[in-house]
Each structure stands twice: as C-alpha cells, then as structure tokens.
Amino acid sequence: MRNCVVAQSGGPTSVINASVMGLLSKNNEVGYFDHVYGGLHGIEGILKEDFINLSELSQEDIDKVKHTPSAALGSCRYKLKNYEDSKEEYEKLFEIFKKHEIKAFFYAGGNDSQDTVRKLSAYARERGHEVQFIGIPKTVDNDLQVIDHAPGFGSAARYIAVSVLESYLDSLVYSNNGVFITETMGRDAGWLAASGAVATHEGKRCADIVLLPEVPFDEEKFLKKVEEIYKEKNHVYIVASEGVRLKDGSFLAATKAHAHDSFGHAQLGGAGNALKNIIKDSGITSRVKVLELSTLQRSAFHLASSVDVEEAFTLGERALVLAKEGETGVVSILKRVSDVPYEVEYTKTDASNIANHVKYMPLTMVTEDGMNITEEALSYFRPLVGDLPEYKVLHRQHK
Amino acid sequence: MRNCVVAQSGGPTSVINASVMGLLSKNNEVGYFDHVYGGLHGIEGILKEDFINLSELSQEDIDKVKHTPSAALGSCRYKLKNYEDSKEEYEKLFEIFKKHEIKAFFYAGGNDSQDTVRKLSAYARERGHEVQFIGIPKTVDNDLQVIDHAPGFGSAARYIAVSVLESYLDSLVYSNNGVFITETMGRDAGWLAASGAVATHEGKRCADIVLLPEVPFDEEKFLKKVEEIYKEKNHVYIVASEGVRLKDGSFLAATKAHAHDSFGHAQLGGAGNALKNIIKDSGITSRVKVLELSTLQRSAFHLASSVDVEEAFTLGERALVLAKEGETGVVSILKRVSDVPYEVEYTKTDASNIANHVKYMPLTMVTEDGMNITEEALSYFRPLVGDLPEYKVLHRQHK
Numbered sequence: 051m052r053n054c055v056v057a058q059s060g061g062p063t064s065v066i067n068a069s070v071m072g073l074l075s076k077n078n079e080v081g082y083f084d085h086v087y088g089g090l091h092g093i094e095g096i097l098k099e100d101f102i103n104l105s106e107l108s109q110e111d112i113d114k115v116k117h118t119p120s121a122a123l124g125s126c127r128y129k130l131k132n133y134e135d136s137k138e139e140y141e142k143l144f145e146i147f148k149k150h151e152i153k154a155f156f157y158a159g160g161n162d163s164q165d166t167v168r169k170l171s172a173y174a175r176e177r178g179h180e181v182q183f184i185g186i187p188k189t190v191d192n193d194l195q196v197i198d199h200a201p202g203f204g205s206a207a208r209y210i211a212v213s214v215l216e217s218y219l220d221s222l223v224y225s226n227n228g229v230f231i232t233e234t235m236g237r238d239a240g241w242l243a244a245s246g247a248v249a250t251h252e253g254k255r256c257a258d259i260v261l262l263p264e265v266p267f268d269e270e271k272f273l274k275k276v277e278e279i280y281k282e283k284n285h286v287y288i289v290a291s292e293g294v295r296l297k298d299g300s301f302l303a304a305t306k307a308h309a310h311d312s313f314g315h316a317q318l319g320g321a322g323n324a325l326k327n328i329i330k331d332s333g334i335t336s337r338v339k340v341l342e343l344s345t346l347q348r349s350a351f352h353l354a355s356s357v358d359v360e361e362a363f364t365l366g367e368r369a370l371v372l373a374k375e376g377e378t379g380v381v382s383i384l385k386r387v388s389d390v391p392y393e394v395e396y397t398k399t400d401a402s403n404i405a406n407h408v409k410y411m412p413l414t415m416v417t418e419d420g421m422n423i424t425e426e427a428l429s430y431f432r433p434l435v436g437d438l439p440e441y442k443v444l445h446r447q448h449k
Numbered sequence: 450m451r452n453c454v455v456a457q458s459g460g461p462t463s464v465i466n467a468s469v470m471g472l473l474s475k476n477n478e479v480g481y482f483d484h485v486y487g488g489l490h491g492i493e494g495i496l497k498e499d500f501i502n503l504s505e506l507s508q509e510d511i512d513k514v515k516h517t518p519s520a521a522l523g524s525c526r527y528k529l530k531n532y533e534d535s536k537e538e539y540e541k542l543f544e545i546f547k548k549h550e551i552k553a554f555f556y557a558g559g560n561d562s563q564d565t566v567r568k569l570s571a572y573a574r575e576r577g578h579e580v581q582f583i584g585i586p587k588t589v590d591n592d593l594q595v596i597d598h599a600p601g602f603g604s605a606a607r608y609i610a611v612s613v614l615e616s617y618l619d620s621l622v623y624s625n626n627g628v629f630i631t632e633t634m635g636r637d638a639g640w641l642a643a644s645g646a647v648a649t650h651e652g653k654r655c656a657d658i659v660l661l662p663e664v665p666f667d668e669e670k671f672l673k674k675v676e677e678i679y680k681e682k683n684h685v686y687i688v689a690s691e692g693v694r695l696k697d698g699s700f701l702a703a704t705k706a707h708a709h710d711s712f713g714h715a716q717l718g719g720a721g722n723a724l725k726n727i728i729k730d731s732g733i734t735s736r737v738k739v740l741e742l743s744t745l746q747r748s749a750f751h752l753a754s755s756v757d758v759e760e761a762f763t764l765g766e767r768a769l770v771l772a773k774e775g776e777t778g779v780v781s782i783l784k785r786v787s788d789v790p791y792e793v794e795y796t797k798t799d800a801s802n803i804a805n806h807v808k809y810m811p812l813t814m815v816t817e818d819g820m821n822i823t824e825e826a827l828s829y830f831r832p833l834v835g836d837l838p839e840y841k842v843l844h845r846q847h848k
Contacts, residue, residue, distance in 0.1 A: 062619045090844050091624050102843055114841035120618035124844030127623065212751055219519035220461045220748035224526065225490050344740045349619035352611055352838055353751065439751055442513040444501060445489050445523030 051151040052082070054373065056104070056186075057089035057096060059159035059166070060127070062120040062345075063202030064209075064354045065362035066188045069158050070123065071116040072366025073186070074104050082374045087150065092126030092159075093166060097139065099146055116363060119351035130166045133173055140173055147181050154182040154373045158366075160189035160200075164381055165405035171379030184369045185381035185401050188362070190348040192241035195407040196399045198386040201365055202348065204358030204434035207245030209350045210234055210289075210343060211435050214249040217341055218256035218287050222447040227285040228337025229276065229329055233322035235347050237293040240264050240411045242347065244423045246289035248435045252442075257422065258286050261321070263293035264411050265420035267302050272325075273332045275421060280334055285447065294321045355436050361394065368396045392433035450550040451481070453772065455503070455585075456488035456495060458558035458565070459526070461519040461744075462601030463608075463753045464761035465587045468557050469522065470515040471765025472585070473503050481773045486549065491525035491558075492565060496538065498545055515762065518750035529565045532572055539572055546580050553581040553772045557765075559588035559599075563780055564804035570778030583768045584780035584800050587761070589747040591640035594806040595798045597785040600764055601747065603757030603833035606644030608749045609633055609688075609742060610834050614648040616740055617655035617686050621846040626684040627736025628675065628728055632721035634746050636692040639663050639810045641746065643822045645688035647834045651841075656821070657685050660720070662692035663810050664819040666701050671724075672731050674820060679733055684846065693720045754835050760793065767795045791832035 054077075056070050074086050086104045089096040102123075107115070115122045133140050147155070155170065157163045164185045171183035187194050192203035214232055221230035236242040240262025249256040258279050261267065279286045294302040303321045322340035329338050361384060369382040380398040387393040415427035453476075455469050469487070476485050485503045488495040501522075506514070514521050532539050546554070554569065556562045563584045570582035586593050591602035613631055620629035635641040639661025648655040657678050660666065678685045693701040702720045721739035728737050760783060768781040779797040786792040814826035 058622075062622050088843060091622075094624065104843075111841060114839065115843065117838075118618070118840035118842060119615055120842060121622040122842040122844065124624070124842075124846060125622040213745055213749070216518055216748045216750060217744055219517070220744045223457075223461050223490075223520040223524040225493065225523070339744070341743045341745065342741065345616055345619045345738070346612055346740065349615045350612070351615060351840070439516075440513065441517035441750070442510060443517060443519060443521040443523075444487060444503075444514065445521065447523060 051084045053085045053087060053150055053152050054083045054154040054156065055087040055089045055096060055101065055152050056156040056158065057092045058121040058123045058125050059092040059157060059163040060125060061190070061348060062125065063188050063190050063348050064119040064205035064351045065201050065359050066158050067118050067122040068116045068359050068362040069186045069188065069201060069366035071112050072363035073156060073370045074107065075112060076367040076370040078105070080370070080374065082370065083154070087152070088123045091124040092128060093130060094126040094128050095124065096146065097142060101150070117351065119349040129162050130169055132169065144179055144181065153180060154184065156184050156186055156369050158186040158188055160194065161404065161406055164401045167381065168379060168401035168405045171401065174378065182373050182378040184372050184377065185404070186365055186369045187381055187383060187404065190242065191236050191239055193239040193408045193410070194404050195409045196403045197383040198394065199434060201358060201362035203241060204355035205351070205353065206235070206242055206347045207248070207431060208355040208435045209347050209353045210242060210245050211248040211438055212353055213343060214246040214256050214289060215251060215438055215441070218249065218251065219441060219443060221287060221339065222285050223445070225284070226337070227447065228335045228339070229280065229286045229288065231288045231290055231322045231325050231338065231340045233290050233292055233320050233340065233342045235343070236263065236291040238263060238408050238410070240291050243289050243291035244411060244415070244427070245431050245435060247423050248428060248431050249438060256287055257289045259288045260422045261288065261290040261294045262411060262416065263291050263295055264413065265416060266297040267294050269328060271419070272421070273328070273334065275419070276329060277334050288325065290321045290325055292321050355434055357392070357434055357436060364396060372398055389429045389433060450483045452484040452486060452549055452551050453482045453553040453555065454486040454488045454495060454500065454551050455555040455557065456491045457520040457522045457524050458491040458556060458562040459524060460589070460747060461524065462587050462589050462747050463518040463604035463750045464600050464757050465557050466517050466521040467515045467758050467761040468585045468587065468600060468765035470511050471762035472555060472769045473506065474511060475766040475769040477504070479769070479773065481769065482553070486551070487522045490523040491527060492529060493525040493527050494523065495545065496541060500549070516750065518748040528561050529568055531568065543578055543580065552579060553583065555583050555585060555768050557585040557587055559586070559593065560803065560805055560807070563800045566780065567778060567800035567804045570800065573777065581772050581777040583771050583776065584803065585764055585768045586780055586782060586803065589641065590635050590638055592638040592807045592809070593803050594808045595802045596782040597793065598833060600757060600761035602640060603754035604750070604752065605634070605641055605746045606647070606830060607754040607834045608746050608752045609641060609644050610647040610837055611752055612742060613645040613655050613688060614650060614837055614840070617648065617650065618840060618842060620686060620738065621684050622844070624683070625736070626846065627734045627738070628679065628685045628687065630687045630689055630721045630724050630737065630739045632689050632691055632719050632739065632741045634742070635662065635690040637662060637807050637809070639690045639692070642688050642690035643810060643814070643826070644830050644834060646822050647827060647830050648837060655686055656688045658687040659821045660687065660689040660693045661810060661815065662690050662694050663812065664815060665696040666693050668727060670818070671820070672727070672733070674818070675728060676733050687724065689720045689724055691720050754833055756791070756833055756835060763795060771797055788828045788832060
C-alpha cells in the first residue's frame with residue numbers, strides 16, 4: 051500500500067480546505083496513493099493516529115468542503131521542536147507512518163508548518179526513511195517569502211476591501227461625521243491593512259490613511275494629517291493594522307490602549323482603540339468609531355476571492371504532483387507572471403526558504419508620507435481582491 | 450406644480466435607499482408629482498433648502514442607488530420638537546414647502562422620524578395646510594410596532610446569521626476551543642441577537658446561548674450553563690445583544706466592562722467584553738474571544754436579504770400610492786400573511802401607532818431558561834434571513 055496523510059495547521063482561512071480538496075481530487079484522478087488520510091488537528095492528531103479516510107468522500111462532499119472556511123480537518127497551534135529536543139516524538143511519528151503505510155505527509159500551513167516540513171524531511175533524509183514531506187502554503191497575513199502571495203490572503207483582502215467600502219458609506223451619512231477607524235489583522239506585515247486601500251467609491255479611495263507595521267508610527271505627523279483631512283471634509287477614514295508600531299518596535303496597542311477595568315483586569319485594546327484615544331486626546335474631534343474586523347477576515351467564505359479559491363485548489367493539486375515526482379522538503383508555490391491580464395505559474399521552493407521568514411511590505415509600495423500605499427502598488431492587490439460592488443450615493447459628503 | 454420631498458433619518462441600513470428608489474420609481478410610472486426632491490441630511494437639510502431633484506436620475510442610477518447601503522441622501526440625528534417649543538421651525542418648514550410647491554413630505558426612518566410625521570401632519574391639519582406627511586419605516590433593530598418587521602432588519606439579520614455561522618466554524622478548529630462571543634446591535638430589543646440563532650451547521654444550531662435585553666441577565670444561571678456546555682464540548686458559542694441588562698434595568702456593559710485606560714479615559718466596553726470578564730473571573734476558561742459586529746450589521750449590502758430589499762422598495766412605492774390616495778399622518782407598512790410560503794400584504798397605520806413605541810421580543814419566543822429562542826420562533830426569522838451557505842467540516846468538534 052502507498053498511502054499519504056494531509057493535515058492543516060495554524061489559524062483558519064477561507065481557502066485552506068480548497069487546498070486539501072485539490073490534493074484529494076488530483077489523487078482521485080491519477081490514483082498515485084491508495085488512500086489519502088486526513089490527520090485531525092494537525093500534527094497533534096497524527097501523533098494520536100487520529101485519521102479519517104478522505105478517499106471515501108463523495109464528489110458532492112469534496113465540492114462542499116472546498117467551499118467551506120476554517121479548517122475542515124481541525125487545526126493545532128503546535129510547533130515541532132528540533133530532533134535533539136524531541137527524539138521520541140520524531141520516532142513515534144515515523145512508526146505511525148510505517149504502521150499506516152504512509153509514504154507522504156502534506157502540511158498546509160504558514161511559517162511554522164513549513165518549518166515542520168523542513169525538519170521532518172531533513173530527518174527522513176538523514177535516516178533513510180522514504181517518507182516525503184511537502185508543504186502547502188496558507189496564511190491570511192501574506193507574510194510568506196518566495197511565493198507571490200499566500201492562499202487565504204486574497205479572500206481576507208476581499209473581505210477587508212468590501213467591509214471598508216461599506217463601512218465608509220455608513221460612516222459619512224451625517225453632515226459632521228468624525229473619524230472612522232477599521233482595524234485589520236497583520237501583526238508583522240501590513241498586507242491586510244494595505245488591501246483596505248483597494249476600496250474606492252466613485253473613483254476616489256475610501257481610506258484617507260493606511261497605517262502599516264512596516265512604517266514606525268509618528269504621532270505628530272499622524273495627528274497633523276488627521277486634522278487637515280478633518281478640517282477639509284469633517285470626515286476621516288483610517289485603516290490600521292493591528293501591528294502598528296512605534297519607532298522602538300513596541301506595539302502602539304500595548305502602549306496607548308492598555309486599560310484596567312474596574313475589576314483590575316488588564317485589557318489590551320487594539321491599535322484601533324489606541325488611535326481613538328490619541329485622536330480624542332488631541333481635541334480634533336470626540337466622534338471616533340472603531341471597527342475591529344476580527345476573525346471574520348479569515349473565515350468569511352461568503353466573500354471569498356474566486357482567484358484565491360482556485361489558486362489554493364491548484365496548489366493542493368500541484369503538491370500531489372510534486373510528491374509523484376519524488377520531491378521532498380519542498381513547498382508548492384506560485385509566481386506571478388503578470389498583473390493584467392492576471393497570470394501565475396506554479397512551481398516549488400525549498401521549505402527552508404519559507405520556514406521562519408517573514409515577508410514585509412516593501413517600502414516602495416508605501417506613499418512618501420508613510421500613511422498610505424501608492425497607486426501603482428494597487429496593481430498587486432486588485433487581481434487578488436476581484437471586483438468590488440459599485441455603489442452610488444447622492445449626498446455631497448464624499449466629494 | 451405639485452412636487453414632493455423625500456428624506457432619510459437616523460442610522461443607516463442596507464435598504465433605506467431601496468425605499469426611496471421605490472417611491473421615485475412609482476412616481477416615474479404614475480407621474481403624480483412633477484418633481485420628487487431629495488432632502489439632504491433629513492429634516493436638517495430641508496430646513497436649509499438643501500434639495501436635489503431625484504426625478505432627473507437615470508434608470509441606471511436608480512438601480513445603483515437601490516442596491517447601495519447607508520443613506521444615499523444623507524441622514525441626521527435631529528428630533529423635531531413640539532410646535533410650542535419650536536414655532537419658528539414649523540413655520541419656516543411650511544414656508545419652504547410653499548416656495549417649492551411641495552405638497553407631500555415622505556420621511557424614511559424609525560421611531561423618531563414617524564414622530565416627526567405625526568407632529569407635522571397634526572400641525573398641517575390644524576392650520577389647514579394641504580401638505581401631506583407619509584412615513585416609510587426602517588430600522589435594523591426591528592423594534593417598530595404594528596409592522597410585522599421593519600425594512601433593514603432582514604438584511605442585518607442575514608449578515609448576523611452568516612457571520613455567526615462563519616465565526617462559529619472559525620472558533621472550533623482546535624481541540625480545546627474556549628468561548629466565543631458575538632455581540633450584536635439592539636439596545637432595547639433582542640431581534641438582532643435572536644437572528645443569530647438562525648445559523649445552523651449540519652442541522653445543529655451554532656449558538657449555544659443567546660442573550661436578549663428582554664430577559665434580565667442572571668450571572669449565576671449563565672455561568673452554570675456556560676460551564677456545563679464547556680465541560681461537554683470544550684467550546685461555547687454565545688450571541689449577545691449590546692442591550693443585555695441586569696434585573697434593575699442597568700446595562701450589563703455599563704456595570705461589568707467599564708474600564709479606565711492608563712490615561713484615565715473611561716472606556717465603555719460592550720456587553721461582549723463584560724461577558725468575557727465574567728467568564729474569565731469564574732475560572733471556567735481564560736480562552737474567551739469577542740467579536741463586535743459593529744456598523745457592518747446595518748450596511749453590509751453585499752449580504753442584503755433579497756426579501757428585505759424588495760419589501761423596502763415596495764413600501765416606498767406604496768407610500769407614493771398612499772399620498773395619491775390623499776392620506777396624511779400615516780406610515781406605509783406590511784403585515785405577514787404566512788411564514789411558508791412566505792407572504793405579506795401592504796397596508797398603512799397611523800404614525801401615532803409607531804412613533805415613540807418600542808416592539809420588544811415576545812417572551813413566547815424565548816426558551817424556558819431565557820438563554821435562547823424557541824425552534825418555533827425561528828419561523829419568524831427564516832424567510833427574512835433567506836438561505837444560508839451550506840458548509841461541511843470533517844473534524845469532530847461540532848458533533
């Protein structure tokens with residue numbers, strides 16, 4: 051028997067299931083493995099031999115799971131240690147592979163999962179185990195190196211862009227509207243916050259200000275800009291990454307939104323609430339609203355980007371092909387060939403190129419004042435986000 | 450000339466523009482008024498003669514505005530005083546009507562707007578002014594009397610139900626998942642929180658607990674239930690109205706989530722954060738997440754309920770017909786004829802029946818323990834929410 055196992059790890063996304071179903075569908079087509087097992091709750095479940103047989107899924111169920119957000123196999127937050135610190139675990143894992151005649155392990159996840167692929171493939175090579183290890187990338191944060199963009203990001207970006215557009219329209223119905231702040235995920239990299247800049251209304255960008263972790267937050271410059279825009283139109287729309295930082299690298303959220311409630315709980319407000327405090331303190335306006343998009347960013351499949359879903363599916367298919375070609379210690383990735391017409395090509399990279407690296411937004415994408423992204427940079431985001439609804443209002447607040 | 454003016458008031462919704470476009474479309478069809486003016490920013494704008502001529506809109510623009518959330522004419526938070534306290538304003542308003550040959554004023558809004566309709570129609574009758582006043586209902590909260598449900602509610606309910614389903618799937622991917630709390634709008638009435646109970650996954654309701662303003666919050670009973678569910682499945686999903694109250698009528702948010710940040714700002718957390726504090730203090734689990742749906746509930750047109758959009762449009766059409774029939778001081782409303790097949794009929798009611806009243810959820814809709822809604826009650830919500838996505842996960846966390 052030649053079986054394989056696939057598992058999911060880390061935070062959910064809208065399309066991580068599409069990747070697993072892509073892999074399964076390709077195997078159903080080419081029949082390389084006898085059974086494709088799903089390991090429940092990532093490597094934690096594999097260590098407990100908690101498998102299901104995905105090869106028994108009907109086509110109808112495959113289609114349903116492909117279009118389901120979260121992590122259909124369950125996930126874990128487990129980071130595999132080095133062999134030296136965790137010998138028993140490595141040995142147990144390979145015993146389980148042997149027992150179930152598992153010849154390949156596919157891991158869908160971010161940095162940490164690709165580090166697992168790197169470690170296990172190196173270990174297997176050294177010991178002469180024939181098990182192959184292939185990574186399938188995912189992360190809404192889009193902070194994986196080498197790959198043009200990570201599956202999961204496009205759908206999160208689409209959710210953010212649509213939510214920015216709709217909350218923007220909501221935020222300017224009065225004659226005096228104040229400041230509206232939308233906080234996105236992205237602790238290290240600003241890709242998600244930047245995708246808010248894709249939202250436009252009647253040709254004008256909704257977000258006046260976009261704050262990224264890559265640009266140290268300068269309170270004085272920020273308040274000057276907020277005041278200018280507020281004076282001009284009684285309304286300021288800000289998109290801020292949760293990871294906005296001060297010059298010394300500390301999170302804005304930690305320094306300015308830290309609060310204690312009446313029971314003595316420390317409450318760590320987000321970057322949005324920190325900015326709200328700063329703006330209120332400045333006296334510019336007391337009318338400041340904060341919207342935290344929270345976990346819906348990564349799981350709102352109803353707004354999934356179709357490009358993202360199909361790419362995630364294909365990366366899963368391609369992972370199966372890489373195994374068939376005898377690869378190990380690699381990750382199935384894509385590279386962008388062109389923005390318009392949008393085109394990608396599928397390839398592979400060593401897991402070590404992705405593991406433990408972070409891809410920040412290049413400062414060439416950021417406007418000179420550090421508080422928005424350039425028009426040219428939007429060509430990177432647009433094909434991933436897809437078309438946005440076209441709305442029309444009649445009052446003059448937007449002009 | 451026989452002109453009319455229509456304006457919007459109060460918080461935005463996904464379908465208040467559909468109502469205005471319904472009125473305009475009906476007038477384009479029957480030609481009762483020479484011009485339909487749009488008053489910008491509610492009665493505030495009308496008092497400033499800030500009009501646009503909606504009769505000049507192209508069919509393409511009418512369709513676009515119909516499918517745009519927020520308030521295309523702008524809104525205001527202005528509550529018209531009694532005549533005795535505001536004579537000048539009343540007189541000015543009628544002068545403006547005379548000057549622009551306005552014979553009817555349509556006001557789309559909630560309680561306060563229908564109170565304006567009531568006051569102005571009574572004033573006009575007493576003074577022999579021939580101007581008619583017709584109300585068009587809207588409010589996401591669904592707390593208007595007489596009408597079966599308010600336009601705007603169905604779309605907000607749909608947004609909540611889909612968001613509950615998707616965040617539910619996101620919240621149970623690990624083997625130990627903790628407590629997830631989604632906070633909805635609805636300061637006085639629990640309709641919006643209750644609509645979260647519509648979300649099901651594989652035939653089971655996602656929300657274990659639904660907390661409504663209509664049922665006084667009993668901390669002991671609540672914690673007992675949370676603990677029971679948590680022990681059973683390591684996961685509890687709670688939907689809570691922002692208006693959850695204690696026995697004495699005070700908001701839970703005000704008593705349990707009140708915090709001061711390090712700069713001395715009072716920070717009023719919501720009901721969700723209050724519940725989080727309560728659960729953490731109880732020691733049941735420290736893994737508690739809160740999602741505040743915020744303004745997207747009322748403006749996420751991309752998830753608008755098609756029933757809601759078409760009903761809002763028809764209520765606008767019907768308002769025009771009521772004017773043509775010589776009515777004044779009335780509101781265009783609908784009554785439900787049946788749940789399955791879903792059917793409504795359109796009629797009218799005196800503005801005084803809606804103005805300054807609040808429609809609470811009847812306790813017959815609430816389960817005996819006060820912490821969810823009954824299965825039968827869901828037949829009220831389902832036709833308004835429409836079909837939800839059907840997702841499929843493979844891990845066993847949901848069983």
